[in-house]
Amino acid sequence: MSNELSKLIGRIIKAPEGFLDQASLDEARKARRGFMGKALAMGAGVASAAVGSAALAAEGESAILNLPEHSKTLGQSVAALGYGMPSKWEQNLQRRESPGLTRVSQASVSFTPLQGLFGIITPSGLHFERHHQGWHDIDPSNHRLMINGLVKQERVFTMDDLMRLPSVSRIHFIECGANTGAEWGNVALPTVQYTHGMLSCSEFTGVLLSTLLEMCGYDKKNGKYVLAEGADGSSMTRTISIDRAMDDVLVAWAMNGEMLRPENGYPLRLVVPGVQGVSWVKYLRRIEVGDQRYDTKDETIHYIDMMPDGMHRQYTSVQECKSVITTPSGGQTLLDKGYYNITGLAWSGRGKIKRVDVSVDGGKNWRAARLETPILSKALTRFNIDWVWDGSPVIIQSRAIDDTGYVQPKLNQLRAVRGTKSIYHNNAIQSWKISSNGEVSNVQVS
Numbered sequence: 533m534s535n536e537l538s539k540l541i542g543r544i545i546k547a548p549e550g551f552l553d554q555a556s557l558d559e560a561r562k563a564r565r566g567f568m569g570k571a572l573a574m575g576a577g578v579a580s581a582a583v584g585s586a587a588l589a590a591e592g593e594s595a596i597l598n599l600p601e602h603s604k605t606l607g608q609s610v611a612a613l614g615y616g617m618p619s620k621w622e623q624n625l626q627r628r629e630s631p632g633l634t635r636v637s638q639a640s641v642s643f644t645p646l647q648g649l650f651g652i653i654t655p656s657g658l659h660f661e662r663h664h665q666g667w668h669d670i671d672p673s674n675h676r677l678m679i680n681g682l683v684k685q686e687r688v689f690t691m692d693d694l695m696r697l698p699s700v701s702r703i704h705f706i707e708c709g710a711n712t713g714a715e716w717g718n719v720a721l722p723t724v725q726y727t728h729g730m731l732s733c734s735e736f737t738g739v740l741l742s743t744l745l746e747m748c749g750y751d752k753k754n755g756k757y758v759l760a761e762g763a764d765g766s767s768m769t770r771t772i773s774i775d776r777a778m779d780d781v782l783v784a785w786a787m788n789g790e791m792l793r794p795e796n797g798y799p800l801r802l803v804v805p806g807v808q809g810v811s812w813v814k815y816l817r818r819i820e821v822g823d824q825r826y827d828t829k830d831e832t833i834h835y836i837d838m839m840p841d842g843m844h845r846q847y848t849s850v851q852e853c854k855s856v857i858t859t860p861s862g863g864q865t866l867l868d869k870g871y872y873n874i875t876g877l878a879w880s881g882r883g884k885i886k887r888v889d890v891s892v893d894g895g896k897n898w899r900a901a902r903l904e905t906p907i908l909s910k911a912l913t914r915f916n917i918d919w920v921w922d923g924s925p926v927i928i929q930s931r932a933i934d935d936t937g938y939v940q941p942k943l944n945q946l947r948a949v950r951g952t953k954s955i956y957h958n959n960a961i962q963s964w965k966i967s968s969n970g971e972v973s974n975v976q977v978s
């Protein structure tokens with residue numbers, strides 16, 4: 533990287549929750565001015581360049597001139613026996629409950645801090661959680677999975693039985709159907725953690741549901757649907773078509789290389805790639821094969837789409853193509869003009885991401901972002917694009933296109949079809965406004 537370019541690199545304050553008090557903001561700005569005074573005066577001219585590391589001018593930098601304590605002393609031996617934890621300096625990166633939601637003990641949700649993550653895999657400790665009746669830490673030796681209904685042989689599996697079967701490992705996103713649901717009518721939440729944080733992506737390991745259905749000899753003529761049931765008290769039961777069940781659905785026990793976490797369904801959960809989170813039944817204990825849809829409570833009074841004409845749609849379970857810029861995003865602050873790497877995530881419940889466009893002028897002009905590999909079907913895809921901020925107020929947006937050719941809609945395009953009364957399946961383009969003082973906020977534009 534050229535010396536000139538290195539001076540152009542702007543800095544972002546990534547507030548943990550997306551909020552900074554005025555005092556720490558002023559302090560950060562002051563420190564920044566002292567450090568980069570000259571660069572600011574130069575203005576920004578380099579539109580795109582390969583930026584490796586954001587090395588700042590080293591002159592007089594005490595952290596370079598003086599050997600720090602840790603290079604003159606012995607380090608500790610093993611960090612901790614047992615399970616490792618992130619650095620204490622990263623403590624602010626946490627799952628959080630939304631400030632806007634009523635909290636009741638029976639039903640709860642905690643959101644993934646998308647603004648602080650890299651790549652596509654969500655660390656298991658930051659995976660979002662949604663519980664309709666609280667979570668449990670179930671003893672796996674007492675857990676059973678039953679397969680019944682239209683099958684030649686009904687069977688009950690122990691965890692040991694299941695884990696002896698041929699397994700597969702797949703990377704997939706999970707998104708709650710209610711993700712971004714608060715934003716249908718107007719701007720509701722300040723940060724990407726709360727607007728989009730019911731979204732995570734992991735590698736899951738388990739046995740294909742098709743393997744189990746074949747083992748039980750499911751009725752190929754009359755078996756049209758399966759019902760999945762969880763072992764918690766939420767009566768979480770969901771209908772899944774037999775075609776999907778026989779395609780890529782997993783009965784999973786592992787996530788990101790280790791057994792599932794209790795909050796994510798330990799010891800067994802359903803993984804239904806591309807489909808809204810509610811169908812990913814946790815604490816899975818029963819699969820029934822049937823000849824018609826079950827129309828359970830979570831398919832008739834919940835997880836339905838209220839349409840403008842007063843009718844509602846049922847069984848709209850696929851998570852359509854969507855994307856969001858995670859940095860810069862609501863609650864963060866750009867400390868000066870200059871180069872920034874705009875980064876974000878794109879996904880589609882129908883397949884792979886083909887392209888992501890980014891606009892820095894409220895949707896007038898679009899440039900194609902770089903897609904990072906791997907680009908997997910029904911998984912998050914990371915995108916990056918170079919940008920030089922000239923200090924004027926701007927609106928930044930991302931727009932994803934999947935390999936079916938579907939284009940992520942603008943908010944008003946979505947509202948034209950869906951109205952504003954829905955909760956579920958809001959996959960509209962997200963707009964972030966950057967004010968001239970660098971503050972980033974959630975806005976809606978037509």
Ligand SMILES: Nc1nc2c(c(=O)[nH]1)N[C@H]1C(S)=C(S)[C@@H](COP(=O)(O)O)O[C@H]1N2
Binds near residue numbers: 660811
């Ligand atoms: N048994 C059971 N399974 C469940 C739920 C639940 O409350 N109980 N919540 C569902 C909903 S609405 C979602 S969005 C996902 C969330 O999965 P996670 O908690 O692992 O993020 O689990 C689904 N599976």
Ligand SMILES: [Mo]
Binds near residue numbers: 662707708709809810
């Ligand atoms: Mo959900």
